[in-house]
Amino acid sequence: xxxxxxxxxxxxGSHTVVELLGNGFEVVIVDDLSNSEKFILENIEEVSGKKxxxxxxxxxxxxxxxxxxxxxxxxxxxxxxxxKSVGESQEMPLKYYENNLFTLIHLLQxxxxxxxxxxxxxxxxxxxxxxxxxxxxxxxxxKVPKSAYGKTKQMGEEILKDFARAYDKKVSILRYxxxxxxxxxxxxxxxxxxxxxxxxxxITQTAAGLREFLSIWGNDYPTPDGTAxxxxxxxxxxxxxxVAALKKLLACEENKVIDIFNLGTGRGVxxxxxxxxxxxxxxxxxxxxxxxxRSGDITLAYADVRKAQKEMGWRSETTMExxxxxxxxxxxxxxxxx
Ligand code: NAD
Ligand code: WQD
Numbered sequence: 001x002x003x004x005x006x007x008x009x010x011x012x013g014s015h016t017v018v019e020l021l022g023n024g025f026e027v028v029i030v031d032d033l034s035n036s037e038k039f040i041l042e043n044i045e046e047v048s049g050k051k052x053x054x055x056x057x058x059x060x061x062x063x064x065x066x067x068x069x070x071x072x073x074x075x076x077x078x079x080x081x082x083x084k085s086v087g088e089s090q091e092m093p094l095k096y097y098e099n100n101l102f103t104l105i106h107l108l109q110x111x112x113x114x115x116x117x118x119x120x121x122x123x124x125x126x127x128x129x130x131x132x133x134x135x136x137x138x139x140x141x142x143k144v145p146k147s148a149y150g151k152t153k154q155m156g157e158e159i160l161k162d163f164a165r166a167y168d169k170k171v172s173i174l175r176y177x178x179x180x181x182x183x184x185x186x187x188x189x190x191x192x193x194x195x196x197x198x199x200x201x202x203i204t205q206t207a208a209g210l211r212e213f214l215s216i217w218g219n220d221y222p223t224p225d226g227t228a229x230x231x232x233x234x235x236x237x238x239x240x241x242x243v244a245a246l247k248k249l250l251a252c253e254e255n256k257v258i259d260i261f262n263l264g265t266g267r268g269v270x271x272x273x274x275x276x277x278x279x280x281x282x283x284x285x286x287x288x289x290x291x292x293x294r295s296g297d298i299t300l301a302y303a304d305v306r307k308a309q310k311e312m313g314w315r316s317e318t319t320m321e322x323x324x325x326x327x328x329x330x331x332x333x334x335x336x337x338x
Pocket of ligand 2: 197
């Protein structure tokens with residue numbers, strides 16, 4: 001079966017394409033390379049030993065998208081393509097609403113017009129905001145996200161619920177917690193663009209000597225060591241969850257399906273703990289300084305992952321130490337490319 005993967009040269013998309021190919025699916029990728037690079041294409045082929053079709057264009061170009069559906073017998077879509085910088089979305093909200101919502105709507109229109117089903121959407125734990133109770137369950141009340149980025153995810157979820165209901169479609173909404181790590185081959189990973197905002201890329205660049213020190217944003221949170229706690233999920237485990245979600249949709253005989261799954265490990269890890277695990281895993285030193293809290297940050301978020309385990313037989317398998325080791329291979333590979 002042919003699966004359309006939008007944003008398939010990106011961080012999570014590229015790992016998922018490897019898993020899809022390994023599970024016998026054929027893949028068509030649409031990616032405009034706005035946040036990825038062409039060498040990832042060759043690396044996916046090298047790592048998977050399989051070929052796929054690639055179209056380099058912006059999904060907002062509706063006519064080009066239509067031609068892809070015309071040319072291929074698409075059996076489902078995993079929609080990763082989106083802009084994802086929380087900070088930038090506050091500066092340029094229209095860029096985010098336009099890209100993240102128009103691309104989704106264009107795809108859904110093709111699905112409606114061509115009577116296709118099986119649509120998987122990359123959502124985020126950002127839709128929960130600071131939840132009152134841990135672990136966070138899928139039916140935990142959502143809060144209006146603070147960032148325009150987060151709002152595009154919440155709006156995307158609402159659009160998809162209406163889509164599934166009105167047109168009898170099968171949809172899976174996957175709420176990722178904090179994806180980390182790289183492919184064990186060292187050939188796929190998160191591409192650094194400028195100064196990293198996310199914790200693990202920043203730790204990696206600090207350990208590699210590219211940054212002087214890590215700023216830890218606050219040690220006065222009400223947590224055991226005072227630093228904020230998140231649920232860091234290894235990207236290959238996350239990629240496997242997409243295959244599980246797709247297989248579940250394909251096996252389901254009903255229509256009007258809306259699956260919603262948290263994808264995390266179910267365990268919370270503090271910023272300081274992450275630094276310590278990173279140092280031990282890679283035998284490196286990560287200098288850090290304690291700084292003021294970062295505006296908009298929450299204290300604590302980790303997932304209740306029982307639903308994903310029960311309903312699609314998926315759970316994270318990789319230890320934090322193993323996951324963090326892979327970032328070092330990826331950084332070493334990037335160093336050789338420069
Ligand atoms: P990424 O930026 O690495 O990948 C996204 C890919 O989509 C990029 O290759 C980019 O070039 C492409 N793209 C963006 N807009 C496009 C357009 N209009 N047309 C064609 N291609 C386009 O991001 P990622 O980390 O792999 O995230 C994938 C998805 O998961 C996104 O929807 C993101 O919001 C969501 N998500 C990510 C995280 C995270 O921390 N990485 C957490 C939760 C949810
Ligand atoms: C993790 C922790 C920081 C960098 C973001 C998005 C969210 C989702 C995942 C897409 C926090 C601390 C970080 C640093 C630090 N993305 N930190 N020094 O904020 O949980 O979530 O990515 O959907 O929407 O907001 O992830 O990796 O930025 O931060 O101390 O240099 O590390 O304060 O406690 P976050 P993160």
